[in-house]
Amino acid sequence: MKKFMNKAASMVAESLEGFVSAHDRLVVFGSDRKFVRRRHLTPGKVAIISGGGAGHEPMHIGFVGLGMLDAACTGHIFTSPTPDQIVAAIEETDTGAGCLLIVKNYDGDLMNFEMAAEAVTGRHGIETVIVSDDIAVPGPPRSSGRRGVAGTLVVEKILGAAAEARMDLAGLKALGDRLNTRIRTMGVALDGVTVPDTARSTFVLDPDEMEVGVGIHGEPGLSRQKLADADTIASMICNTILADIDLQNTDRALVVVNGFGGTPTPELYLIYNIVRRLFEAKGISVARSLVGTYVTSLDMAGLSVTLSLLDEEGLRFWDSPVSTAALQWSSPEI
């Protein structure tokens, strides 16, 4: 393991400090550095709050800003933030319209966000949207075991825009739950993750192997397979996604090809090029795309493909202005 760091124990705090310092016109630390929040809050807008373990950057701190999150709580690497952090974020960002919590479907995150929500009951209006887009988990469709992975950024972008448009808490909760049923993600890794604390890789692959159906915490995937070419990998991912989702004629698709941290951008574009064609060959209208490194697993070499089926409202919220460290556009790419 070689990393740019001083000590593993202080790595997250040092990196967060650098992040806030680099983006100090956009974000500030909350009290006691328990979370990162927008520098300028908007009175009367529902606050959108997310968070999770460190090691997935730029998610979630990179999504704090106009049109997306109001606050992000970061735990230690691959470890949920504490209820204490989440309570502080709620208390300091609720400007009167309540808070929507966006939580990735992991036991630790669920438990701590729920404890935080209970702790503020009566003082703050709270709703929670759970993201569970990862189809590479055995079990029935939409089983509670499905993890929240790269689709989380789609939910955060669209709900963030809806909140900016003054959608109320109940509306955001309903929109988020509906969105979650229309987003599917699958990931493939070419190598495991080296966790700074242990200095060990979470799984080891031979030079001719890949790990199919991985999450973003270094856990092994569904199966270990022989390394294949990009066409074969893309086809396997698309077919698995399409077998799991009901297509409706009116939907238009947002396709996200997301790198896990150690995969260069050109490889992501290469995969996007294949995936787009495969989806279009199935009659899907790929209306929007996002290709880059957004939801990571430290330095893992690998990528995921996310298919999000959006209606006109969803597309409009996706296109709405966003100004965060990791996503920025006024009108998208014009």
Place this chain on the structure above:
Amino acid sequence: MKKFMNKAASMVAESLEGFVSAHDRLVVFGSDRKFVRRRHLTPGKVAIISGGGAGHEPMHIGFVGLGMLDAACTGHIFTSPTPDQIVAAIEETDTGAGCLLIVKNYDGDLMNFEMAAEAVTGRHGIETVIVSDDIAVPGPPRSSGRRGVAGTLVVEKILGAAAEARMDLAGLKALGDRLNTRIRTMGVALDGVTVPDTARSTFVLDPDEMEVGVGIHGEPGLSRQKLADADTIASMICNTILADIDLQNTDRALVVVNGFGGTPTPELYLIYNIVRRLFEAKGISVARSLVGTYVTSLDMAGLSVTLSLLDEEGLRFWDSPVSTAALQWSSPEI
């Protein structure tokens, strides 16, 4: 070597096609796919053209768009684009005010851009700005041996904004040459680069080694040293940069911490956190920053630090709106 690809020979073309397809509201291919250009050109504006070998993405194609480049020519991996490609870019993007070529200081790039410029003499006004910001090359200051590395993005952003403000060709040439004297970069790698064609790493480091003073083509650096902690690495980089540049009281600094492709963003922010303090301790006012993966060397683990000393005009052009695949802001982070 494990990469998401089909064949090494088609990797660049497939990836470029994915890029253009993902950003089709922003860019289009030039004729015969010789280059990537803005979808919408601005009559009467000097065209800003750059290019170089593939393997450095998002540079340069990711910088094509409003406020930055009009066209980018991509060669094969770590190989200059041909004069033919550059001539086509000039002919198709010059809307009457001439073209400024931004060229990284490598023999192959210099030769091919110069041949292209000669080929269009008399038909197009051409000026060339050569970027040579890498101080980790032996020889006298500003020697012709200094490579163009991450500082190139600073030159492209600022000249792109100046061109958008209708600065003329002579003004852009003078501004670019002046800028190049005020930008310094130094890089460190934790591992070598695996080139798809050869499937071999360009250099191999032991687990406790780092390569200091690397460029972006997998060439070995100035020296191989024992791996050090982040404080030590940052300090060495900053001291080397500061020993090479004259500070003036009125300057304000833009600091770029750039990942080479295989280094996760949190490590870049961690280094930024240290670098900013070290520069400020020397009396430098760090007015702007950019932390991310912009000028890469395929999947190399490593990073570079770029110090750019800017006057008010330079800062204003840095802050000007930009809308490209890799850099986007309307007003920076507000």
